[in-house]
Amino acid sequence: MMFLLLIVFCLFKASTSLSLHGDTTAEYGGDAHYKCALSNSTGVLQVTWQRFVKGTVENMATYSERFGTDVNIAYRGKVLVTKESFSPSAIKLTNLTWEDESCLVCAFNIFPGGSKRSQICLKVQGISQVNTMHHAKQDGEVVFSCSATGKPAPTIAWNLSDGATIADQPQIVTVKNSDHTFNTSSNITVKVPPDWSGHAACVLNRGKIGEREERIAFSSSASADKDDKSGTEPSPSAIALICITIIVCCIAVAVYVIKRRSRKHNQREGSGCMHA
Numbered sequence: 001m002m003f004l005l006l007i008v009f010c011l012f013k014a015s016t017s018l019s020l021h022g023d024t025t026a027e028y029g030g031d032a033h034y035k036c037a038l039s040n041s042t043g044v045l046q047v048t049w050q051r052f053v054k055g056t057v058e059n060m061a062t063y064s065e066r067f068g069t070d071v072n073i074a075y076r077g078k079v080l081v082t083k084e085s086f087s088p089s090a091i092k093l094t095n096l097t098w099e100d101e102s103c104l105v106c107a108f109n110i111f112p113g114g115s116k117r118s119q120i121c122l123k124v125q126g127i128s129q130v131n132t133m134h135h136a137k138q139d140g141e142v143v144f145s146c147s148a149t150g151k152p153a154p155t156i157a158w159n160l161s162d163g164a165t166i167a168d169q170p171q172i173v174t175v176k177n178s179d180h181t182f183n184t185s186s187n188i189t190v191k192v193p194p195d196w197s198g199h200a201a202c203v204l205n206r207g208k209i210g211e212r213e214e215r216i217a218f219s220s221s222a223s224a225d226k227d228d229k230s231g232t233e234p235s236p237s238a239i240a241l242i243c244i245t246i247i248v249c250c251i252a253v254a255v256y257v258i259k260r261r262s263r264k265h266n267q268r269e270g271s272g273c274m275h276a
């Protein structure tokens, strides 16, 4: 029995094992956490966190008792060493984007005996962008549009506030982008009573990672609403007003300059007369 225990102990001692734990899936815009430890950290000189980028290995951060923590310039603000030790070493990837989807490596340099490493792969999911708009049609109908970029393909559902009714089934279109994300867009045509004000809520990824709701407000009484919609670009009348203002200013400046010049001219001529 003692003999067996001894063998087990020796085996255990001989094979220091490395454990790497962390997120294999995380939400776009969120954080991912990783923890790496050795069963026996005796003789460890340094821990290095790396990741694979397009087939090459990049160092993200290192920690050693001698030199402390060093985060590679390219990863400052992205990678945070949250535990500065060997048992465990921990990091956090912040503000995740699609580019952060990769495999991470945790490597310990041990003296003597070289290094021990392990890897874990991260998938980023969720929604990176949402665009919404609406436009009123003549016959008391409003078309609400919602489009989202995400991975996997975002889902879109609609929730209308009271009084509005669906005039036409929502259309949903999904296209794939070159960066392996998807754009899903949906339009819903809604019939609204006169003088209605309310919203259509675009519900994205219901019950899934990245779930959110974007409310698109609409008010049929406010005719200014139509101008609101195209609020990003100035209306023709606004452009005309700006042009007129600029022209008037130019004329005023020109008149002022001409008057000043002719006054100076007169003064010079005047003094010339005096001499003569």
Ligand SMILES: *[C@@H]1O[C@H](CO)[C@@H](O)[C@H](O)[C@H]1NC(C)=O
Pocket (backbone or CB within 6 Å): 013, 040, 041, 042, 043
């Ligand atoms: C760790 O390893 C060192 C030498 O490699 C050994 O002396 C020590 O007993 C080990 N500690 C444990 C808890 O196994």
Ligand SMILES: *[C@@H]1O[C@H](CO)[C@@H](O)[C@H](O)[C@H]1NC(C)=O
Pocket (backbone or CB within 6 Å): 095, 097
């Ligand atoms: C997160 O990343 C985005 C895009 O790179 C950037 O615009 C934003 O400011 C970042 N947010 C934080 C809190 O770092």
Ligand SMILES: *[C@@H]1O[C@H](CO)[C@@H](O)[C@H](O)[C@H]1NC(C)=O
Pocket (backbone or CB within 6 Å): 159, 160, 161, 203
């Ligand atoms: C729709 O919105 C109402 C409130 O505006 C909310 O109570 C309800 O739960 C929503 N329904 C769905 C299916 O999201």
Ligand SMILES: *[C@@H]1O[C@H](CO)[C@@H](O)[C@H](O)[C@H]1NC(C)=O
Pocket (backbone or CB within 6 Å): 129, 131, 149, 175, 176, 177, 182, 183
């Ligand atoms: C997907 O949406 C983004 C953001 O709105 C846009 O820049 C991109 O061109 C869209 N892709 C396709 C294939 O329509």
Ligand SMILES: *[C@@H]1O[C@H](CO)[C@@H](O)[C@H](O)[C@H]1NC(C)=O
Pocket (backbone or CB within 6 Å): 143, 145, 171, 172, 173, 185, 186, 187
């Ligand atoms: C939704 O409406 C917009 C603008 O009216 C249009 O450009 C787009 O193609 C429509 N999308 C779908 C899925 O019908």
